[in-house]
Amino acid sequence: MSFDRTIRHCRQCGHPVAKRLPDDGDTRERDICTVCSTVHYINPLNVVGTVPWWEDRILLCKRNIEPRLGKWTLPAGFMELGETTAQGAARETVEEAGAQFEIEDLFTVMSVPRVGQVHLYYRARLTSDQFDPGHETQEARLFREDEIPWEELAFRTVRETLQRYFADQRAGRFGTHAFDIE
CATH class of the missing domain: 2.20.70.10 (Ubiquitin Ligase Nedd4; Chain: W;)
Structure with a gap:
């Protein structure tokens, strides 16, 4: 392509x-x-973000910007020059959710050749359940798996990451998942 x-x-x-x-x-x-x-x-653009978790819940952000205004997403955005993928993921999580957390292992790596992007998500253990979202976010909220607004998710990469997260959680172990989204 x-x-x-x-x-x-x-x-x-x-x-x-x-x-x-x-x-x-x-x-x-x-x-x-x-x-x-x-x-x-x-070259492709790198999108970096986190899967912030608190007990059995995941933090999602309701987008206040296009594309997908009003849809739910994991905190993520374009990596900046001069930062590592983990630093970029952490920066985006602070900017979008105002969350306090400890970055953990790389969780998903998704090549999305149709749009010339690579998405990388890290797991992030929240250290507080209080959030102070930035201007790109209407609302930041914790969801259990059965509460996730699956039909209101902004991006397929978010859906795929969340599905793998909950599958790993049920299995009692987290791995790193690398795959392509055509």
Whole structure:
């Protein structure tokens, strides 16, 4: 699948770029500067977040922004430059839920090639059941498995992560799950 994330001008020198094969033997057309020959790679974006848990409940956030305004999600967002995946997941959890927690193990890694993203969720043990959501969140609330608003979840990655979380919880052990969402 190809994406139209065309780069029009070189990030190094500002001159126009053109799509062509690089001189290094690469087999994919790339955006290459017509003046300085800088190759501009277009790579997937990383979405990082947490599965915050308190006893037998999971913290979900009701979105106050598009896409999926008003739908429920796990706290997550785009990873920033200069942070690790765990740091990004923790930052997003603080920004969106205002939660206090201890980050745990990596839980799910999902490749979503259709939108050019990789989603990574960590388990996070909440140290308080009090939340102070940021401006991107209408409400932050704890749910037991039978209370999850499954039809009101914002993203398939959230649904898949929650399903695996509750399956692992029933099994009495948590693993790391890596899979693709087509």
